[in-house]
Structure formats: C-alpha cells, structure tokens
Amino acid sequence: MSEQAKKIRLATAWLGGCSGCHMSFLDLDELLIELIERVDIVYGPLVDTKEFPEDVDICLVEGAVTNVENLELARTIRNNSSLVISFGDCAVTGNVTSMRNRIPVKDLLTAVYHEAQAPIGAESLKFLPALLKKALPLHQAIKVDIYLPGCPPAPERIATAVTALLDKQTVNLPPEMRTFG
Amino acid sequence: MSRTVTIEPVTRIEGHAKITIELDDSGKVADTRFHVTEFRGFEKFCVGRSFWEMPGITARVCGICPVSHLLASSKAGDAILGVRTPATAVALRRLMNHGQLVQSHALSFFLLSGPDLVLGMDADPAQRNMVGLIAANPDLVRRGVRLRAFGQQLIRSLGDRSIHPSWAVPGGVRKSLSDEQRDDIFKQLPEMYATVEIALDLMKDVLDKYSDELDAYGDFPSLFMGLVSAEGGLEHYDGKLRVIDSDGKILENGANPEDYQSLIGEAEKNWSYLKFPYYKPLGPEAGMYRVGPLARLNVCDFAGTPKADRELRQFRHYGGHGKPVSGSFYYHYARLIEILFSLERIEEILADEILIDHHIRSQAGVNQNIGIGVSEAPRGTLFHHYKVDDNGILENVNLIIATGQNNLAMNRTVKQLAERFLSGNKLDQGLLNRLEHGIRVYDPCLSCSTHAAGQLPLQVKLISAKGELLDQA
Numbered sequence: 059m060s061e062q063a064k065k066i067r068l069a070t071a072w073l074g075g076c077s078g079c080h081m082s083f084l085d086l087d088e089l090l091i092e093l094i095e096r097v098d099i100v101y102g103p104l105v106d107t108k109e110f111p112e113d114v115d116i117c118l119v120e121g122a123v124t125n126v127e128n129l130e131l132a133r134t135i136r137n138n139s140s141l142v143i144s145f146g147d148c149a150v151t152g153n154v155t156s157m158r159n160r161i162p163v164k165d166l167l168t169a170v171y172h173e174a175q176a177p178i179g180a181e182s183l184k185f186l187p188a189l190l191k192k193a194l195p196l197h198q199a200i201k202v203d204i205y206l207p208g209c210p211p212a213p214e215r216i217a218t219a220v221t222a223l224l225d226k227q228t229v230n231l232p233p234e235m236r237t238f239g
Numbered sequence: 240m241s242r243t244v245t246i247e248p249v250t251r252i253e254g255h256a257k258i259t260i261e262l263d264d265s266g267k268v269a270d271t272r273f274h275v276t277e278f279r280g281f282e283k284f285c286v287g288r289s290f291w292e293m294p295g296i297t298a299r300v301c302g303i304c305p306v307s308h309l310l311a312s313s314k315a316g317d318a319i320l321g322v323r324t325p326a327t328a329v330a331l332r333r334l335m336n337h338g339q340l341v342q343s344h345a346l347s348f349f350l351l352s353g354p355d356l357v358l359g360m361d362a363d364p365a366q367r368n369m370v371g372l373i374a375a376n377p378d379l380v381r382r383g384v385r386l387r388a389f390g391q392q393l394i395r396s397l398g399d400r401s402i403h404p405s406w407a408v409p410g411g412v413r414k415s416l417s418d419e420q421r422d423d424i425f426k427q428l429p430e431m432y433a434t435v436e437i438a439l440d441l442m443k444d445v446l447d448k449y450s451d452e453l454d455a456y457g458d459f460p461s462l463f464m465g466l467v468s469a470e471g472g473l474e475h476y477d478g479k480l481r482v483i484d485s486d487g488k489i490l491e492n493g494a495n496p497e498d499y500q501s502l503i504g505e506a507e508k509n510w511s512y513l514k515f516p517y518y519k520p521l522g523p524e525a526g527m528y529r530v531g532p533l534a535r536l537n538v539c540d541f542a543g544t545p546k547a548d549r550e551l552r553q554f555r556h557y558g559g560h561g562k563p564v565s566g567s568f569y570y571h572y573a574r575l576i577e578i579l580f581s582l583e584r585i586e587e588i589l590a591d592e593i594l595i596d597h598h599i600r601s602q603a604g605v606n607q608n609i610g611i612g613v614s615e616a617p618r619g620t621l622f623h624h625y626k627v628d629d630n631g632i633l634e635n636v637n638l639i640i641a642t643g644q645n646n647l648a649m650n651r652t653v654k655q656l657a658e659r660f661l662s663g664n665k666l667d668q669g670l671l672n673r674l675e676h677g678i679r680v681y682d683p684c685l686s687c688s689t690h691a692a693g694q695l696p697l698q699v700k701l702i703s704a705k706g707e708l709l710d711q712a
Contacts, residue, residue, distance in 0.1 A: 072255070074277065076299050076301050076302040077302040077303055078299070078301075078303075078305065078402045078403060080302065081402050082302075082401075082402055084350070085388070085391055085401055085402070087384055087385070087388040088384060088388075090384065091373060091380065091381065091384065094369070094370050099370060103250065104350065104351075104369050105250065105368040105369075105370070106250045106364040106365075106368060106672075107250070107364075108247070108248060108250070124278075124279075125276075125277070125278070127255075153299075154299040155279065157284045157285075158279070158280040158283070158284045160284070161280070161283060165283070166278075166280040166284075169280075169282065170278075170282055170283060171507050171514075172507075173507040175506070175507045175509050176509065177507065177508065177509050177511060177512055185272075185274055185509070185510035185511070186274065186512060189278055209299070210302060210403065
C-alpha cells in the first residue's frame with residue numbers, strides 16, 4: 059500500500075479528568091466528520107475497542123495520571139504509539155485533578171466515605187484501582203512529544219495541531235494558542 | 240461451578256467503569272455489579288477555598304455538563320449572599336441551561352447510543368461507532384453534530400466558550416447576549432426542530448424494532464424524582480422536588496431542595512467509588528429512585544410548551560393509566576422530548592423583552608453561612624451544598640450528582656439484562672453490547688458522578704464460584 063493510501067491511526071485516551079478536552083475535540087463539529095475521513099480512530103471513548111491497539115500513529119491523552127490503571131494505560135500508550143500528545147491542562151500540569159495532591163489519599167477517602175462498607179482498604183482494591191499518592195502530569199509518567207494546553211484546548215488549537223500532524227508538519231502553535239486555562 | 244463475567248472497560252459512555260457478573264453452580268446469574276473506578280475528591284480538596292471560586296472549580300467536575308455545575312454552584316453562592324438575583328440573570332441562566340440540555344442530549348442520542356439504535360446491538364464492534372454510523376447514514380450524523388453544535392454555540396455566545404465558561408457568578412451572570420448573537424441563534428431554530436422531528440420518527444422505529452427485548456433494559460418498579468415548577472410543569476432550573484412511586488402516587492410534593500438531606504440517604508459499597516443514593520424514608524432497598532429525562536417526564540404534570548406537550552401525551556401511553564413509564568430504554572425517547580422542550584423554551588426566552596435589561600448581577604458579601612444550590616442537569620437533579628465562614632471560606636462541601644442517583648437502577652438494569660441474555664460460559668459480542676447499552680440508556684456521566692468518586696469505560700469479567708477468571712472482554 060502506498061504511503062498516501064494508508065490512513066493515519068489516531069487514538070484518544072481519557073485518564074483522570076473531566077472529558078472536557080474530548081468535548082472540545084467534538085466541538086470541531088463538521089470538521090470532525092472531515093477528519094474522520096482522513097484517519098482511522100482506533101481507540102477512545104467514542105469507539106468500542108477494549109484493548110489499546112498496536113501501531114498507533116498519534117495518541118491524544120486527556121487527564122492526569124491518578125491511579126494504577128491510568129499508569130498502566132499510559133505505559134501501553136507510550137509503547138504502542140509513535141507520537142503522544144499531552145492533551146489539555148490536566149495532562150500538561152495536573153491542573154484541577156491534582157488539587158487533591160496536598161491531601162493524603164487516606165484522608166481524602168475517609169472524608170468522602172463514612173460507612174462500614176466504604177470502598178477503602180485491601181478488599182476494595184480487588185475491584186478498584188488504587189489511587190497514586192499524587193495525580194501526576196503525563197510527562198512524569200511517560201515521555202511526551204507534544205503539549206497542547208488549555209482547559210480545555212479550544213477546537214481551533216486542536217485543529218491546528220492535528221492538521222499539522224496529518225500533513226506531516228511540525229506542530230508550531232502561535233503564542234496565543236499556548237495559554238493555560 | 241460458579242463464575243464471574245467482567246466487561247472492562249464499558250465504552251461509549253462518559254466515564255470509566257466495568258461490569259462483573261457472577262454465575263452460580265448451575266450457570267445462572269447470581270449477582271451483577273456495575274463498578275465505577277475513578278475517584279477525584281472535590282468535596283475534600285475544595286475545603287479551605289473561597290466559595291467565589293467554586294463555579295470555576297466545580298465546572299471541571301464535568302466537561303459534558305459544566306453548565307449544570309456552574310449554575311448549581313452559583314445558586315449556592317446566591318444563597319450565601321442572600322440577595323435576589325436579577326430576573327434578567329435568571330432568564331439568561333435558564334437560556335444557557337437549555338443550550339446545555341440540547342448539546343448533551345444530542346451527544347447521547349446521536350453519537351453515543353445512535354450506533355446501537357441504528358446499526359443494531361449485534362453490529363460488528365469495529366463498525367458500531369460514530370464512523371460506522373457516518374457510513375450508514377451520513378445525513379443523520381451531520382444533523383446530530385449540528386444540533387449539538389447549536390447548543391454549544393448558545394453556551395459560547397453567553398460565556399465566551401462552550402466548555403467551562405467563566406460566566407455565572409454568585410448573584411447573577413457576567414454578560415448578556417448581543418442582538419447579533421440572539422438573531423443568529425434564532426434563525427437556526429427551524430433546522431433544529433426539523434432534526435428533532437427526524438430523530439423522533441427514528442425513535443419510534445427503534446421502539447418497534449426492539450419491541451421484543453426493550454423490557455430487558457431496566458424495566459422494573461422504582462421511585463422517580465425531579466424538580467417541577469410551581470404549577471407542576473417540567474422544570475430544569477428552579478422549583479420544588481417531587482417524588483412519585485411506581486404506581487404514580489405522589490410521595491413528596493413541593494419539597495424544598497434545601498431539605499434534600501431528609502429525602503436522600505447515601506449508601507456505600509466496597510466495590511465502587513460511586514455512592515448509592517436512596518430515598519431515605521423507604522430505606523436503601525425500597526428507596527431506589529431514578530432521576531434524569533425519564534424521571535422528569537414521569538413526575539411532571541405537563542411540559543408547558545406546545546410541541547413537547549403533544550409528544551409527551553404519546554410518551555405517556557408507554558406507562559398507561561396514570562402510571563409512570565417504567566422502562567429505562569425510554570430514557571432515549573424522553574431525551575428527545577426534552578430537546579424539543581428546550582428548543583421551544585430557547586425560542587421563548589430569546590423573544591422575551593426581559594433580556595433587554597442590563598441589570599444582570601446583584602452585589603453582596605457573605606450574609607449566610609449555608610448555601611444550597613440545585614439544578615436539573617441533563618442526567619438528573621444536582622445539588623451543591625456549601626458551608627462557609629464569615630469570610631466565605633469553605634468549611635464543608637457536599638455534592639450530590641445526577642448520575643450517582645441512578646446507581647442502584649443501573650446495577651438493577653445490568654442484572655436484568657444478564658439474566659435475560661447470558662447463557663453458557665462464553666461472552667458473546669451481542670450480549671456484551673446489550674449490557675453496555677443498558678448503561679448507555681442512562682447516559683451516565685461518570686467523571687461527574689465520581690466528582691468525589693470514580694470514572695466509566697466499561698469492562699466485563701466472567702468469574703467462577705471459585706474465583707477463576709473464565710472469560711473477559
């Protein structure tokens with residue numbers, strides 16, 4: 059198959075965050091329909107793939123790394139993807155997701171749950187992923203290639219970055235697209 | 240030999256979750272669990288911050304319905320200020336809330352559940368998504384995307400951005416709508432009405448197509464809770480709480496949202512970060528209630544706009560004789576009726592002269608130490624409860640999130656589906672997708688519901704009585 063005929067394999071992942079970055083991705087609106095014609099979306103909240111696939115070209119990762127499942131998925135993403143993008147402020151800095159970091163995990167859980175059956179302790183960890191002591195920005199867990207800040211990044215930013223990558227160009231965001239918040 | 244099935248992660252939902260099914264020695268379903276695996280801790284880490292920051296921080300609970308948190312938080316702030324919020328600000332807040340209902344419901348119907356409804360529960364998983372739906376029916380997807388975009392544009396027109404706008408504040412809102420923005424939104428309405436009509440026709444075909452199995456998607460007696468207006472009409476911004484039982488009998492009427500703690504208890508399980516709210520007077524078993532579009536249409540006496548009321552009369556036939564509609568599959572239908580209602584309300588508010596007034600914010604300091612704000616989020620009733628000191632510093636925060644209140648019902652739905660469709664030791668694709676669809680009907684927003692607690696892709700594991708992993712998907 060020729061280079062041009064092979065579609066780019068795009069994945070998106072959602073770690074610890076609010077899905078606002080994915081919603082901003084959907085705010086590409088009709089441009090999204092055009093984008094879908096240019097790429098194969100091989101993994102993400104909108105498709106039914108259960109395992110992160112191999113040979114992914116580009117992966118947009120939303121959210122901070124907050125628990126052991128996030129960490130495991132982040133490592134798989136790194137192993138299986140050519141380009142990893144820190145997608146939005148939680149992935150870039152930890153942002154609101156990391157506001158819990160000043161509080162020990164046990165104190166967080168006991169502040170929220172009060173009953174005998176509370177999801178705290180060894181029995182719960184059979185069913186639920188353990189929280190990391192701190193919610194980490196993505197680059198503290200794996201190597202990141204591109205940073206796309208914003209809470210969430212505006213659709214224009216996403217379009218600028220993704221279009222450049224699809225055209226095999228370097229991503230070079232103008233200064234006004236490099237802001238937080 | 241008994242065993243457990245796990246579906247992990249559940250996909251095309253807004254969050255991180257998994258499903259486990261335990262089978263007994265004879266291979267019958269013994270128990271099912273819908274686990275929410277994310278924990279975030281807002282209720283704890285917001286303590287010590289100022290209540291003025293809360294609309295901005297709590298919007299980040301959820302990127303799908305940030306406006307619900309913005310409004311509930313600002314309303315809790317209104318109560319702390321203890322002043323009257325200008326009527327124009329209230330109208331503008333309602334306007335943004337309707338924009339959000341449109342975009343969130345459109346996302347659920349067209350992009351998340353649409354692939355199941357149009358392509359079928361047994362469609363190839365590789366095609367059973369938005370891309371496959373574009374191939375099968377590009378016009379439907381384009382219309383759905385434009386309907387969602389319409390709602391997002393309305394939010395952006397008021398708050399400068401569609402996700403996490405810094406706009407509503409304690410005492411009012413920051414900015415009004417320009418005439419150009421108003422006209423631009425207004426002129427798009429005919430297309431949006433047409434899209435909902437097409438979707439309603441599609442919905443009725445779907446109800447026929449799935450008539451043999453739709454009672455498996457969570458059809459059981461339960462209570463329903465939602466806000467209603469002073470006249471008993473459909474309401475999303477203010478009003479009183481109403482609770483009805485499965486016969487349609489009213490258990491609570493005109494309850495003040497501020498008294499939610501006497502109505503709602505919260506149970507916990509060691510296998511989910513999501514709590515299990517129940518109607519307190521009846522206890523954790525009999526007190527199971529549902530919230531969201533289905534509940535709101537069941538508890539209200541009427542919608543209050545002509546098109547939505549016409550559709551609501553048809554909807555009522557699926558309950559019959561004054562009884563509520565009990566099947567959760569009808570959440571899809573209810574969502575479309577609410578889109579119609581919101582479009583009609585948007586049209587009304589845009590034409591209302593109240594928007595001309597420039598007084599959109601009341602200024603005050605801390606006059607009350609407790610503030611409780613409520614709104615109907617797309618997925619159900621949302622409560623923000625703050626306790627502050629005299630400087631406005633938060634001492635206590637409690638959030639009761641819409642999706643969490645459907646936790647008991649979602650678990651019951653998964654069990655009903657497993658009992659109906661699971662046979663043998665193998666997990667077949669059609670079964671798995673039906674289990675996941677049983678969750679999708681609620682359009683759960685797990686990033687939201689796990690504000691304090693967990694996230695949802697769905698995973699399914701099949702586990703034996705001995706605890707061996709038999710199959711997994």
